[in-house]
Amino acid sequence: MSSxxxxxxxxxxxxxxQAKTADAAILEVATMLRGHPRVKNWQVxxxxxxxxxxxxxxxSGYGLCIPHARTNEVSGMVMAAGRxxxxxxxxxxxxxxxxxxxxxxxxxxxxxxxxxxYLRTIGALARTFRSTQGEFALRSARTPEEFIExxxxxGR
Numbered sequence: 001m002s003s004x005x006x007x008x009x010x011x012x013x014x015x016x017x018q019a020k021t022a023d024a025a026i027l028e029v030a031t032m033l034r035g036h037p038r039v040k041n042w043q044v045x046x047x048x049x050x051x052x053x054x055x056x057x058x059x060s061g062y063g064l065c066i067p068h069a070r071t072n073e074v075s076g077m078v079m080a081a082g083r084x085x086x087x088x089x090x091x092x093x094x095x096x097x098x099x100x101x102x103x104x105x106x107x108x109x110x111x112x113x114x115x116x117x118y119l120r121t122i123g124a125l126a127r128t129f130r131s132t133q134g135e136f137a138l139r140s141a142r143t144p145e146e147f148i149e150x151x152x153x154x155g156r
């Protein structure tokens with residue numbers, strides 16, 4: 001995940017999501033990628049996002065959701081991140097009818113050919129999030145740069 005700094009920039013981090021629903025939150029975060037040079041067709045990319053595929057909570061009850069698209073509508077990996085102070089209810093992918101309160105949302109687009117890089121990135125992000133110390137650092141980040149630094153530290 002050494003290239004996270006080239007994938008996620010401060011302009012693609014919103015530490016104060018305003019959305020109240022899962023769909024609105026995905027749109028709010030994905031919109032930061034509109035016009036990104038690696039996104040060929042933002043509308044197709046956005047419609048390809050799968051919100052329930054990777055939603056989890058840690059021991060403290062803080063939820064993370066990673067809507068992602070493996071699509072050739074992006075020419076390289078792209079990412080945008082959002083944090084909600086109140087949390088946003090998402091349907092659980094594991095248990096039908098269950099819900100997860102999500103505080104962190106990471107929207108990722110990856111070309112089909114880069115599936116292995118995507119899996120390594122997701123693994124490192126999940127380790128940061130599941131760590132009580134890592135999640136607390138994400139929750140405490142005051143700037144997009146601090147948020148990115150916390151995520152980047154996971155890959156070291």
